[in-house]
Amino acid sequence: MKITVAGVNKEVKDGLTIGELIQQENVETPEYVTVSVNEEFVDGQDRNEKSLKDGDVVEFLYFMGGGSHGFNR
Amino acid sequence: MALTDKQIERYSRHIILKEIGVKGQKKLLNAKVLIIGAGGLGSPAALYLAAAGVGTIGIADADVVDLSNLQRQVIHTTANIGKAKVESAKEAMEAINPDVKVNVYQTFVDSTNIRELIREYDFILDGTDNFPAKFLVNDACVMEKKPFSHAGIIRFKGQLMTYVPGQGPCYRCVFKNPPPADAVPTCKQAGVVGAMGGVIGSLQAMEAIKYITGVGELLTGYLLTYDAIKQEFHKVKLPSNTHSCAVCGDNPTITELVDYAQPTCELKQKH
Ligand SMILES: [Zn+2]
Numbered sequence: 428m429k430i431t432v433a434g435v436n437k438e439v440k441d442g443l444t445i446g447e448l449i450q451q452e453n454v455e456t457p458e459y460v461t462v463s464v465n466e467e468f469v470d471g472q473d474r475n476e477k478s479l480k481d482g483d484v485v486e487f488l489y490f491m492g493g494g495s496h497g498f499n500r
Numbered sequence: 501m502a503l504t505d506k507q508i509e510r511y512s513r514h515i516i517l518k519e520i521g522v523k524g525q526k527k528l529l530n531a532k533v534l535i536i537g538a539g540g541l542g543s544p545a546a547l548y549l550a551a552a553g554v555g556t557i558g559i560a561d562a563d564v565v566d567l568s569n570l571q572r573q574v575i576h577t578t579a580n581i582g583k584a585k586v587e588s589a590k591e592a593m594e595a596i597n598p599d600v601k602v603n604v605y606q607t608f609v610d611s612t613n614i615r616e617l618i619r620e621y622d623f624i625l626d627g628t629d630n631f632p633a634k635f636l637v638n639d640a641c642v643m644e645k646k647p648f649s650h651a652g653i654i655r656f657k658g659q660l661m662t663y664v665p666g667q668g669p670c671y672r673c674v675f676k677n678p679p680p681a682d683a684v685p686t687c688k689q690a691g692v693v694g695a696m697g698g699v700i701g702s703l704q705a706m707e708a709i710k711y712i713t714g715v716g717e718l719l720t721g722y723l724l725t726y727d728a729i730k731q732e733f734h735k736v737k738l739p740s741n742t743h744s745c746a747v748c749g750d751n752p753t754i755t756e757l758v759d760y761a762q763p764t765c766e767l768k769q770k771h
Contacts, residue, residue: 433734433736434734456679456683456684458683459679459683459684461674461675461676463736463739466737466738466739467741468674468739468741486736488674488675488723488736489657489659490631490652490675490679490684491651491652491653491654491657491658491659492630492631492634492652492653492654492684
């Protein structure tokens with residue numbers, strides 16, 4: 428089946444779970460990545476079970492710091 | 501208030517734009533923007549907002565200029581090492597544009613002072629580097645109903661999104677809670693290309709200018725990500741369901757600000 432991951436079209440095996448996709452994509456610090464499928468958030472505990480469907484649009488949203496650190500003691 | 505001849509000349513490249521014009525320039529001159537963090541993101545943002553003639557610019561940062569800042573924090577100079585960042589930034593902004601009134605806050609922004617701090621401003625730029633601060637800025641802006649631009653940079657990547665009350669998800673809608681300290685690498689640990697602050701901080705300035713002048717579409721409901729390795733931007737449409745958010749949702753559980761115990765950047769550590 429075909430899915431879109433971070434804007435890129437990919438051919439993946441049928442029934443691939445989000446957890447498997449996270450492994451395939453070598454997602455850094457997966458436990459702190461927000462996942463959306465077709466513009467809906469998928470919670471951490473649902474990722475291993477939830478299978479993707481043909482045409483799904485998956486996004487990984489990462490924590491990014493940066494800037495200045497003169498804040499909070 | 502009419503623009504002076506000098507102002508018409510200074511802002512001529514704005515005024516000639518049909519989307520901005522004299523009307524938009526006056527909006528900029530009457531606007532108040534607060535930049536939290538005079539660092540990698542805040543530096544370019546402050547320079548561009550000052551140059552654009554944003555009438556009042558607040559800048560908050562407790563730090564002093566350090567040699568290791570100068571690779572990316574372009575508002576500061578070698579001569580200003582050891583000087584308060586907010587004073588250094590004020591100097592630079594005033595040198596660019598005497599029209600700008602700069603308010604400096606050489607203070608740690610925390611749960612006790614942030615709401616009061618942001619209250620008098622029209623738009624807030626988050627130029628902080630640690631996640632507790634980013635959540636604090638978000639929650640305070642949600643509570644005070646202030647629009648703000650979130651941004652983050654690390655290594656060769658950057659991202660930003662804009663929150664406007666009632667018009668889309670907030671930072672907490674997307675990221676829920678700060679990660680534990682050191683679970684996610686920070687710039688100090690992982691590095692960042694200096695120009696990344698220029699790319700993303702300038703985009704934040706653009707969001708502020710667009711919000712003030714009402715031109716075009718903001719990054720509300722979107723996270724714009726930038727990958728310098730691939731030299732690619734990717735605009736992610738965010739889920740529009742904000743009902744369950746702990747701070748901006750229908751039944752918020754966060755109704756008071758909290759200071760999360762530990763910032764991810766250890767401040768006391770020598771560079
Ligand atoms: Zn929210």
